[in-house]
Amino acid sequence: MSIDLPFNTAMILGSFEPLPPGEGVDDTPGFLALLQGASLIVPVGTPQALLPDVSLPVGIVMETEPLRIGLWEGRPLRVARIATDATLPAEYEALPFQGTDIRLDNVLATIAGRAAQILHWERRSRFCSHCGGDLVRIPGGWGKRCRSCGDDHFPHIHPCIIVLVRRGADLLLIRNAAWSVGRFSLVAGFLDFGESLEECVQREVREEAGIEVTNIRYVASQCWPFPSQQMIGFLADYAGGEVIPDGVEVVEAGWFHEDALPASPGGKRSISRWIMDTYGKSAGSS
Ligand SMILES: [Zn+2]
Numbered sequence: 001m002s003i004d005l006p007f008n009t010a011m012i013l014g015s016f017e018p019l020p021p022g023e024g025v026d027d028t029p030g031f032l033a034l035l036q037g038a039s040l041i042v043p044v045g046t047p048q049a050l051l052p053d054v055s056l057p058v059g060i061v062m063e064t065e066p067l068r069i070g071l072w073e074g075r076p077l078r079v080a081r082i083a084t085d086a087t088l089p090a091e092y093e094a095l096p097f098q099g100t101d102i103r104l105d106n107v108l109a110t111i112a113g114r115a116a117q118i119l120h121w122e123r124r125s126r127f128c129s130h131c132g133g134d135l136v137r138i139p140g141g142w143g144k145r146c147r148s149c150g151d152d153h154f155p156h157i158h159p160c161i162i163v164l165v166r167r168g169a170d171l172l173l174i175r176n177a178a179w180s181v182g183r184f185s186l187v188a189g190f191l192d193f194g195e196s197l198e199e200c201v202q203r204e205v206r207e208e209a210g211i212e213v214t215n216i217r218y219v220a221s222q223c224w225p226f227p228s229q230q231m232i233g234f235l236a237d238y239a240g241g242e243v244i245p246d247g248v249e250v251v252e253a254g255w256f257h258e259d260a261l262p263a264s265p266g267g268k269r270s271i272s273r274w275i276m277d278t279y280g281k282s283a284g285s286s
Pocket of ligand 1: 128130131132133146147148149150151224
């Protein structure tokens with residue numbers, strides 16, 4: 001099942017057509033997704049509009065050349081970045097696409113996320129990680145090839161599991177050391193060498209909360225462009241052990257009744273929230 005969550009392509013299907021990267025391939029006027037950190041630059045007062053790329057105001061200095069990533073409503077969509085400390089002209093503002101601020105609508109957040117993921121790859125793929133040589137684009141895609149040693153490099157997208165563990169009417173929630181007191185969410189973590197996704201679920205729950213799980217089943221996934229994860233969502237049932245947080249990454253862990261869940265650090269755009277909303281109640285679980 002593909003879910004209509006921000007950052008997944010389904011959110012912009014119909015309006016967006018991906019194309020191979022194009023630098024200066026055509027100068028047809030189109031749209032510009034201009035990023036400042038994890039925010040999208042939009043005109044003040046019309047926060048649901050992409051910037052037209054032909055009328056950039058004086059005072060906005062781009063750090064990167066606009067790079068065409070596809071078509072938006074049939075016209076070129078380009079992405080670029082400005083410095084995080086750049087001051088914007090008064091008629092523009094930077095709206096976050098990460099976190100709990102949801103002034104930006106889901107469509108624009110999805111475009112901004114895609115732009116961020118691409119710009120991150122572009123910034124991190126200038127030199128060969130094998131020999132340090134210059135990388136050049138392999139025509140027709142996002143891959144790069146080393147001029148010196150010939151190694152090919154492709155975008156790094158990191159698989160990460162996220163799992164809702166249930167014991168009757170209780171859900172396992174954890175508090176990461178980085179989250180504020182009182183906020184809890186689902187166990188999550190990166191795939192390790194030699195693991196299946198199910199083994200990753202088992203290990204992460206064991207490491208973060210000290211318990212064993214069974215009946216692991218996949219529910220949905222989400223692109224998470226912070227900077228480049230693939231969140232793979234699962235449900236699992238408690239199988240044994242006593243909840244003990246690892247004390248390092250996870251400072252609190254426990255069972256919470258499904259009718260009395262604590263606040264979550266994830267915004268409404270996260271698959272974490274979607275899993276809780278969809279499967280957090282016994283009637284919704286399968
Ligand atoms: Zn090389």
